[in-house]
Amino acid sequence: MSTLLELTNITKTYPGVVANENISLSVNKGEIVALLGENGAGKSTLVKAVFGLVRPDSGEIRIKGDLIAAGDTAAAINHGVGMVHQHFQLVPVMSVTENIILGDEPRRGIFIDKKKAREEVVALSQRYGLEVDPDAIVEDLPVGMQQRIEILKALRKDVDLLILDEPTAVLTPQEIEELLGVIKNLASTGVGVLFITHKLREVMAVADRVVVLRNGKTAGATTPQETNEEGLAQLMVGRNVVLQVDKSDAVKQGIVLSIRDLQANDDRKHTAVDGFSLDVHAGEIMGIAGVEGNGQRELVEAICGMRPRLMGSVLVDGQETPDMAPHKVHRMGISHIPEDREKHGLVASYSIEDNLVLNQFDQPPFANGWIRNATALEQNATNLVENFDIRTPSIKTTAGALSGGNKQKVVVARELSQNTKVVVAAQPTRGVDVGSIEFIHKQLVSARDNGAAVLLVSAELDEILSLSDRIAVMFGGKIVAILDGKDADRAKIGRMMAGLAS
Amino acid sequence: MKYLRSWLLPAIALLVAFAVGALMMKIQGANPFVAYKSLFTSAFGSSAGIAKTLGKATPLIISGLAVTICLRAGLFNIGVQGQLLAGALASAWAGYAIKGLPTIIHLPLALLFGVFFGALTGIIAGALKAFRGVHEVITTIMLNSIVLQLGEYLAYGPFKEPGQQLARTPEVLNSAKIPQIFGMPLGFFLGVALAVIAWWVFKTTTSGFRMETVGRNKSAAWYAGISVKRSILISMFVGGALAGLGGAIETLGVVGRYEPAFNGGIGFDGITIALLGRANPLAVIPGSILFGGMRGAGASMQFAAGVSPDIIDLILAIVLFLVTAPLIGKMIKSIRDTEQITTGGWGN
């Protein structure tokens, strides 16, 4: 068995963070190696180093025995490495063909040979059984199809080593099955596969070997035969994991948040939320389960007054909230932990102090009339930093200088400290370290216990399952079914998320 | 330490720019020491010189503030020149055409004319940005040229001084002229006061916080319920109003009338001063005094050393380059972490 990839003692540090510390690993021909780890464990950094997108500080990368210089993407490509990136590396406005040939275009003279390029794409898609329309514009295609293009792009140059960085994050359970089949097929033709995931089931299903990373270090190496999901989870988190969040039964009270026949478009003016109705009671966590891109983001923004409601209404305690007026909606008692904290949730160059009052800076006690109250700001910040365990040298530190988990805690602290009636939490733990996840979960549960109606939107089914008192499954902008959190069955929800019959 | 840093970078930039300027003079065969000495003694060496310097600094402070405030709100207002001219033109008209008022009414009225037309010019660009998404850099530059042509037309035509060959308006009436204190136009103190007010507004008021939030992160501002459009309109209105005031003060306090040769370069110096002060309203004051001195005394280098005052343009351009490009920060580590200035970008 010949070695395709050999990493020796790879170390990469970012200011304040060690992303990779002395990591060694190898991949052989025809082998599927799973790289498992929590968010922030250093998986992506490591494979980006292999592909030359990140320059490691020290360590050696050998592909087929040849030493590869740090940061040399072209050399990696020439050595037969293909990579499917976590964030799609596709040019949205270009055609499928253009995207696949980019970087190595078939030529006729100085021009691109468009006919040949198209033929090549058709042949490639037939060869691997991945059907695509070579002339379609990428941004018009569904996510699963875009992923296919990514894979074809990676396979185009007779790849010997295929790296897949969290390829299943945005797929339906059915699409995941299909993808795992493709991976197995490839391995059987002799391609080595390095497969990154944090989903244990996928590892057990396809991997020949598993390397587990934790906090930038190798936490262990094993095979699916030698271990089980519990064992992998323990390696990944470093202690016995409580898959269930500690919480008492919900004490359901009256309806607080009521969404009626809501309709909203996405940014490209296609219907994204399509007649959505839901009631959420005080004292319960309502989870919205669904594959990303089924209207969840638009739903949240429409509820919070950040996206035009084409039809329908959102009521808090029976009072209609205004459309397109986030401030007024907030004032009526809807807190919003936004999905994109860097874009909406924080002003990176503002201090923690200012970020903690971002949407109530003009309210007493933080302002008297139009004069801001420095003492109240400081007091508020000092309290919240302590109560929400925000790790920062000072309340004057800029939010941009914090780690992902602490940034999110700033947002959560701001939104949950306001004694609101409704909490809308969109992907509240995305890109956050394990410790912070646990903390944020506890805070959401305690908001519920204090009588708030919590609407939790998450792409992580596990998060939905462990936190929700009731679960609404969303598909194609509509609710497919509402289930009780206790007897929710993962497989059944998975089928519903894919739009299959309940 | 922080204060040292924020002063160090502009200081080094100035030194380097003067050194380059000296080199240029040397190449032209002039003596740079003689030239610089005459520049500084004539600008700061006598009370008359200082008065002149502060007089020159007055419109610079105000136009520097006009750029600074917009920069804080994420807008790059490089149309201060046009807004200034609009203010100068309007105040000149109000100063000569409205007759029979006492100073106490006439002067504020004439100033208000300048403020209003400056603000009008500014808000055209603001409205185009807020409602049509047109970038302010292009519109304000175009408005500069439009106002310049308009001013020329009026000075040659309807506003022309009767019986004059030259294109210029009649002189403003005494009742609209800004009185002088200690040989210095009152405007300087007004400029300093405005800078302090601007600083205070950004530091402690909710309005300042609103504008600044929009400047730093439009999406977060929207999330926080701050109207981005309103902020754009307000900051361009205030920026234009300030620039208009600057033009009015220069007209009513120094020039006494509008003529097409009115020094619009004040607007461009305002950009450099604002960037030099890293969008801090208080930093506009020392920057403007320095620039005012150099502009006011530039001609003395011609007499003393035969150096063209155009060298000032070159020196100021180099200062701007050194302050905004992270060149010095790359060479001197201790001042590396100074925050870079950014505009609102090209998109919306």
Add this chain to the structure above:
Amino acid sequence: MRSRWLMFAITFIAILYFYMRDSLVTTSVIGTAITFGLPLAMAAMVGIMCERTGIVNIGIEGTLLVSSFVGFFTASASGNLILGLISAVAMGAISGLLLSLLAVTWKMDQIIAGTIINILATGLTSFFYKQGHTIPSTFPEVDIPGLSSIPFFGPVLFMHGPLTYAGIILIFVLWVALYKTPWGLRSRAVGEHPSSADTAGVSVIKLRYLNVAIAGAFGGLAGAYLTLELVGSWDRGFSAGKGFTALALMIFGRWNPIGALGAAIFFGTAQAVTNQLMITQVVTIPQQFTNMLPYVLTILILAISAGKVRAPAAEGQPYEKEQA
């Protein structure tokens, strides 16, 4: 989209109508329109090449100013127009490299970077400017044999100076290159989504440097055209806002070379027609208002087209490789 076609249709019908009425004047007006429009179109190409690779170039004005300055004074000192042309093009390329240094390598705010180029250009040219210099002649008109005797199209298209032909040809070359060659595909990919180009082995940094420098050289050609072929002299503030108008034409032409050329010719036509009306005294408008026309048109064009067109997505953002 509709406004564009409407504009072209109106222009076409108007030309046809006036040609029927007075072929001589119409021919000369349209010839003038090309003369007015071409430098703007060439300057717009600078913007297109930069923005297609994701670099905003507010400094076109400075490039025009400094390259025309260098071109003029080199030609004046050497008495050689070709030498003037070469130095103008080289100066343009240098200004492009400076922009790359500021915007690509140092990752500065691109609007400020462009402004610096404009202010530096103003400072340098006004300091080194000397009055009273002249060049021996401008580039002479070259009539293309045969083609120039075609009625209407001959005088309009085939009786110009060499830099006019070079400019028009290069605009078409750029159009073909942008849409039909690997270089064009890669450039557009870098401007839309740089990390996807990077992961496909295309060096974002190198391509941006290359394109911005070539764009600068193009701006240098435009500067040379203005001073050495069109005007024959140089004065302070010579570029007169053309670099900014060019950006508006680029947006109106949807970052497409042919679109921008069309917009520039429309622009030139508006000016030429106004001039003609003034000359024949059909209307009498103060000179200052006709001077204002290009600036007002620029604002109108932007107000009409902005928000409806889609700019290259990665425009204005420095590329951070490790965030790929």
